[in-house]
Amino acid sequence: MxxxxxxxxxxxxxxxxxxxxxxxxxxxxxxxxxxxxxxxxxxxxxxxxxxxxxxxxxxxxxxxxxxxxxxxxxxxxxxxxxxxxxxxxxxxxxxxxxxxxxxxxxxxxxxxxxxxxxxxxxxxxxxxxxxxxxxxxxxxxxxxxxxxxxxxxxxxxxxxxxxxxxxxxxxxxxxxxxxxxxxxxxxxxxxxxxxxxxxxxxxxxxxxxRGCNYYSIEVSGPGQDLHSGVYGGMTHEPMTDLIKIMGSFVDPDGKILIKGIDDLVAPLTDEEAALYPPIAFTMNDLHESLGSEVSIYDNKDDSLKHKMRYPSLSLHGIEGAFYTPGAKTVIPAKVIGKFSIRTVPNMEIDAVTQLVEKHVNEEFARLRSKNKMKFNVVHCGKWxxxxxxxxxxxxxxxxxxxxxxxxxxxxxxxxxxxxxxxxxxxxxxxxxxxxxxxxxxxxxxxxxxxxxxxxxxxxxxxxxxxxxxxxxxxxxxx
Amino acid sequence: MxxxxxxxxxxxxxxxxxxxxxxxxxxxxxxxxxxxxxxxxxxxxxxxxxxxxxxxxxxxxxxxxxxxxxxxxxxxxxxxxxxxxxxxxxxxxxxxxxxxxxxxxxxxxxxxxxxxxxxxxxxxxxxxxxxxxxxxxxxxxxxxxxxxxxxxxxxxxxxxxxxxxxxxxxxxxxxxxxxxxxxxxxxxxxxxxxxxxxxxxxxxxxxxxRGCNYYSIEVSGPGQDLHSGVYGGMTHEPMTDLIKIMGSFVDPDGKILIKGIDDLVAPLTDEEAALYPPIAFTMNDLHESLGSEVSIYDNKDDSLKHKMRYPSLSLHGIEGAFYTPGAKTVIPAKVIGKFSIRTVPNMEIDAVTQLVEKHVNEEFARLRSKNKMKFNVVHCGKWxxxxxxxxxxxxxxxxxxxxxxxxxxxxxxxxxxxxxxxxxxxxxxxxxxxxxxxxxxxxxxxxxxxxxxxxxxxxxxxxxxxxxxxxxxxxxxx
Ligand SMILES: [Zn+2]
Ligand SMILES: [Zn+2]
Ligand SMILES: [Zn+2]
Ligand SMILES: [Zn+2]
Missing domain, CATH: 3.40.630.10 (Zn peptidases)
Structure with a gap:
């Protein structure tokens, strides 16, 4: 031209x-x-x-x-x-x-x-x-x-x-x-x-x-925050239940443990796989942008695939628990855990939510706790x-x-x-x-x-x- | 007189x-x-x-x-x-x-x-x-x-x-x-x-x-907070590790899972056991003060024993994670979990700390995470x-x-x-x-x-x- x-x-x-x-x-x-x-x-x-x-x-x-x-x-x-x-x-x-x-x-x-x-x-x-x-x-x-x-x-x-x-x-x-x-x-x-x-x-x-399905889990029990000295050992503590549920979602190496999620992910085609090796990106670039060497994978292609074409699950935090510096001996009465899943083809929003909700309900049932648990969909955006x-x-x-x-x-x-x-x-x-x-x-x-x-x-x-x-x-x- | x-x-x-x-x-x-x-x-x-x-x-x-x-x-x-x-x-x-x-x-x-x-x-x-x-x-x-x-x-x-x-x-x-x-x-x-x-x-x-041994666990990795969309799946997330460790301490029914803790607790003598039945306290009193019926035990004597003469472990909260209402897609770079154990005879402060530190180190090692973990004793007071x-x-x-x-x-x-x-x-x-x-x-x-x-x-x-x-x-x- x-x-x-x-x-x-x-x-x-x-x-x-x-x-x-x-x-x-x-x-x-x-x-x-x-x-x-x-x-x-x-x-x-x-x-x-x-x-x-x-x-x-x-x-x-x-x-x-x-x-x-x-x-x-x-x-x-x-x-x-x-x-x-x-x-x-x-x-x-x-x-x-x-x-x-x-x-x-x-x-x-x-x-x-x-x-x-x-x-x-x-x-x-x-x-x-x-x-x-x-x-x-x-x-x-x-x-x-x-x-x-x-x-x-x-x-x-x-x-x-x-x-x-x-x-x-x-x-x-x-x-x-x-x-x-x-x-x-x-x-x-x-x-x-x-x-x-x-x-x-x-x-x-x-x-x-990627898309993003953002969820929260609310666990509540006591009518008000309690002193752990006075009530610890007598009562079901919402934090204990919430932490157990939140701990069941993902492994430290990023593997999502919610049954059925992996089956929704579109397989990697040869054509797509061929796109990654030429990409101008190095593990040094990644470590620099992370500000440390806590990358899960030791090679560029796997790192990029897990950023671009595989789902991930992050635990963002807990609302209602003690969060400031110092030491407070509180048993929080109501705690809300926040987490989200980055979604990829072919994970449909509702299909993912159904699997997550089922998993959360099963995990909570296993705890046999007298506390109340509520699973909430905060917002979802498709990939x-x-x-x-x-x-x-x-x-x-x-x-x-x-x-x-x-x-x-x-x-x-x-x-x-x-x-x-x-x-x-x-x-x-x-x-x-x-x-x-x-x-x-x-x-x-x-x-x-x-x-x-x-x-x-x-x-x-x-x-x-x-x-x-x-x-x-x-x-x-x- | x-x-x-x-x-x-x-x-x-x-x-x-x-x-x-x-x-x-x-x-x-x-x-x-x-x-x-x-x-x-x-x-x-x-x-x-x-x-x-x-x-x-x-x-x-x-x-x-x-x-x-x-x-x-x-x-x-x-x-x-x-x-x-x-x-x-x-x-x-x-x-x-x-x-x-x-x-x-x-x-x-x-x-x-x-x-x-x-x-x-x-x-x-x-x-x-x-x-x-x-x-x-x-x-x-x-x-x-x-x-x-x-x-x-x-x-x-x-x-x-x-x-x-x-x-x-x-x-x-x-x-x-x-x-x-x-x-x-x-x-x-x-x-x-x-x-x-x-x-x-x-x-x-x-x-x-009871006494109180208060601990914190700091897990850090990335140099700064990360966006979960951009980095989720590529990096070890401190929250994932911390939640796994915090989830390993205690069951929803209050049973402490840290090996050796139970062995430190003085056995209940007949003389002490006889003190509980006459105590003027009912499950109704407990439910009223809890503001709900989330008591672990269904009888007064067990409830009182677990308040007075058995240890308990409470998870108080996490510093550094997302804690306000709303939805934030952050991967927190450094999170500090706070928990404490109410101690009873014959749990010596240092003996308990040694068991807890050993447990925390073993749990973190099992995760095979590249993040850093630091166990801290915040303060201890004897029973x-x-x-x-x-x-x-x-x-x-x-x-x-x-x-x-x-x-x-x-x-x-x-x-x-x-x-x-x-x-x-x-x-x-x-x-x-x-x-x-x-x-x-x-x-x-x-x-x-x-x-x-x-x-x-x-x-x-x-x-x-x-x-x-x-x-x-x-x-x-x-
Ligand atoms: Zn006072
Ligand atoms: Zn006073
Ligand atoms: Zn912009
Ligand atoms: Zn823009």
Whole structure:
């Protein structure tokens, strides 16, 4: 695709302007989880709409009404944008978010979090730089560079940019459902740039995320907390029962002991197995990110498989027991244990819950305790996995090779990204996660950053992807 | 003992004055654990010294210096009092405390906690009424009533009244050790009135308390808390290991699973076994105080034995894990489990600790985890048990029969009262716990009270005990 060269050249030429654009975006503290910042979130949405219009797009700021449960707050608008409307072109739906995590200098930031600050290594520090203002602006940069290079954008673009991603994406699922057959009806595939490479050097395409079934177990007995000196030995203690049940779920090596769970896990195919060895990730990387060498497996492939394609069970804590430093001789009257299972294909939410509930009931019955036990489902989100042989993926892989000169790693995320599921379910179209940032970007932490290389080459990548996907959708290479 | 009758009559006649005395004492908020109340604690000590002097006793306010670790505070004085110095009489050492637990109306008190308020059932509500101002004043009331009745107090009295009991009894152990062969040297026996009847109707004598060995287990691995989505399945999780270890200590029916612990427990003799059936306590009483029917045993005797003479193990909680309401998908990096064992004869502190540490180390080794585990001894206090055939007890039993018309229950406390151990160890003399208040007095809670009956008959009991112990020490009846 020779017409990519002038586009790439134009991106390089415009990089100062693109960085200024990101600087302007970072300067608006669009923290969706803080009431007093809600006007800044709205301001950010309006600023972003203006950017879309400035490159020739159209955009509606769709109002979603009051925030459920916090009716003094209006939800920030979802930006429904369009660029191009050519019935002869394929149409790509882009998703991103313009809100950010909370941040204040006093949290430990080295620089002001809302002033984009580049250091001598090209690291651009600022809240939202990598999550998700950089990637969202990447699309606008790509349109602008096409225009200035005189290269036609080869597809129609539909944009869905929300302002509540860091606060539960309130209202988004309804909107997607409503617009699936309306505003989103022309979408051929979906592309989301809101996650990260596994490391710092090699790009990846992400074709799956694990789900999460979160449970609690409440054990209660005495009418009030008791003194262990006075009552210890006379009474059934809720902590004793709860700890026994919680101890029955998983072995220290991560093996889940709940009968039937393993049978739900999709077998590893040869095709999938072949994806792991090329992935740029080492045990050193893992140990560094763990901050110690407590990894279960001693090799990269097994570690990655257990993060990406096998379930895991974590015990998070206990509510109602003694939790502060010091020594208190209390028998807690009511304790609530919290745990969750990361789910993978083909573990259906309800099937997993049935096995867990059965296990919990059996374990409690074995205890023959007079205490009361209650099993609760706190929340469940399904796993998502995509067909990585789809033209959406082969196109993205070609774009990565063209821009970065390497085949991308094919990864799944351990944690959940709920919007992928909603798009897949409501539109029935292939969803691709095409990250811009790297593993060291510290999204959600202090000193969040985006490397200049990832922003500029990433802008090239997004543009190149549009060209390749236009081609692949017509003449698939696989 | 016919001379008790005029004494009893005088107590009845003086009851208005005695209640006023208690009212004056309760009015001084001598809370030892609150810095800003320290001057009130001192004021209370001075007021009490004045009461002792007013009935003809002598008293030294022994200063103990600064409070360790809180050097801006002076420790309140220990009152070292004396009444009578006749070498032909036996000498009884009395212990009590003039400080109280915190209290404010807003905690839920029905009346002002520092205004003694009697209701129509004769319940006298006020902080310190039963713990321990009522019993301490009982001794002074007894002296006064003897004088007014023209009956000689048949023994010499040594008093040790401290002002830090509710705040760790700072400095008291040292003082007892220093004065064992000096101020306390003449003591033949020791009497402490600072605990409660098992129920509300029948008095008891208390001849033992359980000890407490408090432990913690720290399990750590990752360098920082991890997201379970990203790391679950790849890494050893400290919670998994800790819960497995904590689950290995005790069964839901209270049976301690640590090898060797049971072998340390003194066998039940026929003599001791015979003490339980007469005790006035029912399963209904237990269920009422538990606030539910989660008792392990279905009969009173087994329940009491497991509170009084068998060990118990309680799991108190976990520091470092998720403990608030809601759902957090954290893998805690460092968690500290807290548990304690209530100990009984003949479980020596170090022998128990060795067995527990061995068990913990073996359980952790079985897990084959890469996490680190650290076993810690938080604090240990020994059990105490006394010879209940000693004249000190036979005298008290006769006094109970004389005043209340019933044989007292012979009980042990489940929780610890450390000063009993110190007196026993340093003076080598028999220690008796002779409670004044009843099980419903709510010491340490809101609406603490002392029934008028317990205060007035209790004053009679303390006086009668002095007569009987004077006799029994010379001519033991057993
Ligand atoms: Zn994001
Ligand atoms: Zn985010
Ligand atoms: Zn007390
Ligand atoms: Zn107390």
């Amino acid at each position: 020779p017409h990519l060269d002038p586009y790439f050249k134009e991106v390089d030429g415009l990089q100062g302007k693109f960085i200024d654009r990101l600087k302007s975006a970072v300067a608006i503290p669009s923290i969706s989880s803080e009431d007093e910042r809600r006007t800044d979130v709205v301001k950010m949405g309006e600023w972003l709409a203006e950017q879309i219009r400035a490159v020739g797009g159209t955009v509606e700021l769709r109002q979603l009404g009051k925030q459920p449960g916090r009716e003094h707050l209006d939800l920030p608008p979802v930006l429904l944008g369009r660029y191009g409307n050519d019935p002869n072109k394929k149409t790509i739906l882009l998703y991103g978010h313009y809100d950010v995590q909370p941040a204040q200098k006093s949290d430990g930031w080295a620089t002001d979090p809302f002033t984009l600050t580049m250091d001598d290594k090209g690291r651009m520090f600022g809240r939202g730089s990598t999550d998700d203002k950089g990637p969202v602006l990447g699309w606008i940069n790509a349109i602008e560079a096409h225009q200035k290079a005189g290269v036609e954008v080869p597809v129609n673009l539909i944009m869905c940019f929300e302002g509540m991603e860091e606060n539960g994406s309130e209202g988004l699922d309804n909107l997607i459902e409503e617009e699936a057959k309306k505003f989103f009806k022309d979408a051929d595939v979906i592309c989301i740039s809101d996650n990260y490479w596994l490391g710092t050097e090699k790009p990846c395409l992400t074709y799956g995320v 998502w996995v995509e067909d990585f042989n789809h033209p959406n993926y082969t196109a993205a892989a070609k774009a990565v090779e063209r821009v970065y000169g390497v085949k991308p790693d094919m990864t799944r995320e351990g944690g959940s990204i709920p919007v992928t599921l909603t798009f897949q379910a409501q539109l029935g179209k292939n969803v691709l996660l095409l990250p811009m940032g790297s593993s060291t970007d510290a999204a959600h932490s202090i000193n969040e950053k985006l490397d200049k290389r990832n922003y500029i080459e990433g802008t090239k990548l997004l543009g190149a992807y549009l060209h390749y996907v236009a081609g692949e959708l017509v003449h698939p290479s696989k | 016919p001379h008790l009758d005029p004494y009893f009559k005088e107590v009845d006649g003086l009851q208005g004055k005695f209640i006023d005395r208690l009212k004056s004492a309760v009015a001084i908020p001598s809370i030892s654990s609150e810095d800003e109340r320290r001057t009130d604690v001192v004021k209370m000590g001075e007021w009490l010294a004045e009461q002792i002097r007013a009935v003809g006793g002598t008293v030294e306010l022994r200063q103990l210096g600064k409070q360790p670790g809180r050097e801006h505070l002076d420790l309140p004085p220990v009152l070292l009092g004396r009444y009578g110095n006749d070498p032909n009489k036996k000498t009884i050492l009395l212990y009590g405390h003039y400080d109280v637990q915190p209290a404010q109306k807003s905690d839920g008190w029905a009346t002002d906690p520092f205004t003694l308020t009697m209701d129509d059932k004769g319940r006298m509500f006020g902080r310190g009424s039963t713990d321990d101002k009522g019993p301490v004043l009982g001794w002074i009331n007894a002296i006064e009533a003897h004088q007014k009745a023209g009956v000689e107090v048949p023994v010499n009295l040594i008093m040790c009244f401290e002002g830090m009991e509710e705040n760790g009894s700072e400095g008291l152990d040292n003082l007892i050790e220093e004065e064992a062969k000096k101020f306390f040297k003449d003591a033949d026996v020791i009497c402490i009135s600072d605990n409660y009847w098992l129920g509300t109707e029948k008095p008891c004598l208390t001849y033992g308390v 105490w048990v006394e010879d209940f055939n000693h004249p000190n007890y036979t005298a008290a039993a006769k006094a109970v029969e004389r005043v209340y018309g019933v044989k007292p229950d012979m009980t042990r406390e489940g929780g610890s009262i450390p000063v009993t151990l110190t007196f026993q160890a340093q003076l080598g003399k028999n220690v008796l716990l002779l409670p004044m208040g009843s099980s419903t007095d709510a010491a340490h809670s809101i609406n603490e009270k002392l029934d008028k009956r317990n205060y007035i008959e209790g004053t009679k009991l303390l006086g009668a005990y002095l007569h009987y112990v004077a006799g029994e020490l010379v001519h033991p009846s057993k």
